[in-house]
Ligand SMILES: Nc1ncnc2c1ncn2[C@@H]1O[C@H](COP(=O)(O)OP(=O)(O)OP(=O)(O)O)[C@@H](O)[C@H]1O
């Protein structure tokens with residue numbers, strides 16, 4: 001089963017074509033990796049699918065539903081979550097509040113219930129806090145729940161961003177270079193986490209430069225160069241593909 | 253915790269008893285205006301400090317609230333209460349409208365649009381003479397009354413106080429809910445907020461609507477307090493005073509609007525009667541600039557810390573006793 | 574009929590070009606510091622009042638003009654030194670600058686009222702009287718407007734030379750793009766910022782002296798409406814294009830004159846306000862913003 005499908009997806013910024021006629025599928029329940037040299041359009045792919053940048057032409061289907069014209073928030077509510085290459089946390093909120101922001105669409109209480117502090121609202125608030133703490137526990141941040149994320153270590157901030165994405169209860173999760181700038185130990189935490197997520201049935205799309213990481217977790221790999229797919233397949237095959245080697249070596 | 257609440261209640265009681273201690277009519281009138289400004293500035297704290305949007309056209313909503321309530325209660329004979337509700341309603345609708353540019357625009361560009369909005373409303377106030385009375389003014393607006401009983405300035409002070417407290421309560425509850433968190437998130441990063449499944453458009457509409465509603469409420473309350481309206485209090489300069497109140501009070505503080513609204517209403521009057529009758533507005537603007545440069549967080553957090561210190565000293569004193 | 578139309582275009586364009594000058598004050602600052610000074614229009618009022626003060630001391634047109642402009646330049650320097658820099662150094666953001674300059678606007682207005690009273694004063698007929706005409710065929714053009722054109726033409730040439738034939742234009746752009754990088758390139762950012770503040774206040778001051786014969790010397794020069802017209806002109810030029818800004822102002826002025834002629838004078842100010850809103854919503858990068866650089 002394909003959870004996501006793109007048809008001739010193209011994105012250009014002025015003259016630069018960052019994604020060119022991409023037609024690809026992401027299989028449900030698997031970990032799919034995107035690799036490619038700098039500037040090959042990996043982040044752009046995530047940005048267009050998650051509605052952060054409007055698509056130039058082509059179509060995107062999520063569970064057979066066309067989402068090309070949807071706003072970012074609608075796409076997120078359908079169950080597509082993401083992290084950013086350059087971490088984007090809400091530094092004016094505490095750690096747990098960051099996670100709770102992504103729980104907003106699970107609340108049913110309107111402003112009136114909030115103002116009158118109804119039982120229903122308090123119950124919802126309790127449940128969502130519990131859920132948020134559970135997610136923080138999963139990424140190892142439970143004991144920092146009420147601190148500010150502002151000065152936290154890079155690895156912890158990345159984990160918080162993942163917890164926030166998971167708070168959407170996504171079916172499809174995009175991680176844009178989650179291991180970049182991480183220590184070996186932190187790196188291991190993320191890798192284990194990805195395997196846990198796969199067990200839970202969450203489809204993950206991973207953009208990474210670290211080949212060890214991809215080798216360890218990816219079920220399927222797409223290789224991008226200049227906005228186009230130049231190779232696809234399991235990592236062991238891709239690794240030896242002369243086209244891929246050339247793309248990487250040609251860059252260096 | 254309990255101690256805090258008791259101290260808070262005593263503080264409130266003192267404030268509410270104030271009109272009985274000092275019942276000079278002019279002082280009471282001023283205090284009432286201060287409370288009205290506090291309500292309006294609280295709306296701006298919500299819009300700017302929480303939701304991260306800006307409005308330099310708040311006097312426009314203030315005018316809409318004032319003239320609507322005046323018109324419906326004076327010309328159409330509706331009860332004051334209904335006039336105020338209608339005033340708020342029309343302001344909120346105008347606020348929804350002004351939120352549209354904020355979908356695309358930020359900071360300076362948004363402030364330019366809001367200035368133009370304020371100017372257009374001012375223009376309408378001056379030129380729609382059959383409704384507003386134009387430069388000649390709108391007379392005979394009924395003062396606060398319940399049936400045949402005319403409220404005194406003291407009564408109005410208490411009424412406004414209760415409205416302000418209620419406003420603060422609503423804001424407090426909203427801030428500590430999923431809505432408030434979403435607003436603060438949008439203030440920090442709107443792209444990330446969208447990817448959390450939150451429509452920032454809806455939030456902006458709500459934030460503009462809420463602050464416009466409070467400005468409309470303030471305008472309506474002012475209309476019935478003054479009994480007379482002219483275009484002067486609804487200019488660009490009033491809009492900038494309103495923003496100054498919010499900023500001087502403290503945009504990130506629940507009580508910023510209250511501190512700024514009351515402070516910047518009373519300060520010019522202190523100056524005026526303290527021997528600066530010619531220069532009081534100049535001096536006020538200088539003081540505001542100095543506060544903005546040297547205390548960018550505003551006065552409310554400063555006062556908050558001061559109170560905390562005083563309390564601590566007191567509690568330790570009672571212990572040693 | 575045709576004559577009316579032409580005359581309206583000519584007078585509208587000259588007033589409009591002055592709005593454009595007010596807009597230039599916005600553009601010069603935006604180019605270097607990406608901030609809007611909401612007390613921009615105060616310089617116009619200050620320029621006009623300084624001019625009549627010096628003129629009243631029998632200094633004559635030329636000296637009065639030079640002295641007023643020099644003082645206004647000094648004021649621009651002060652603006653940078655005492656408002657912009659302290660806010661920037663203390664980590665204050667855009668909002669702090671917005672409110673500080675708004676308050677400055679109030680300050681100058683009240684200072685003028687205290688010093689000169691709130692009543693408008695006549696402006697000496699240094700640019701001729703609006704009732705003196707020069708005839709070109711059947712069209713009569715007021716000397717007043719011709720002289721305004723003359724001053725603006727000289728100014729535009731000066732600005733063109735300054736921005737395109739000297740290093741100033743280049744350093745403006747560099748400072749706008751990246752303070753640190755500009756500093757590395759050997760551009761004196763402090764000097765560039767000072768210069769942009771001075772140029773901004775000076776053009777607006779001169780605009781004030783040109784507008785005074787039309788609006789009288791009154792606090793209205795420092796008030797909302799003309800200020801918004803300046804903003805509207807600048808927005809038409811995308812906040813970055815000085816010539817587009819003047820052109821934008823000219824269009825506003827002409828539009829205003831025609832609406833007075835065919836609709837009603839009471840709503841003529843609404844035009845600028847609506848243009849400002851519409852342009853920002855539909856095309857925030859400006860209408861007259863050719864060779865547009867990203868704002
Ligand atoms: N917002 C934008 N505006 C203009 N051009 C952009 C924008 N985002 C990306 N690009 C361009 O699109 C191309 C692809 O960029 P993208 O960020 O998708 O690459 P990437 O594969 O993620 O690279 P990296 O490995 O460095 O993260 C680049 O040429 C980049 O300059």
Ligand SMILES: [Mg+2]
Pocket residue numbers: 042043044085
């Ligand atoms: Mg990338």
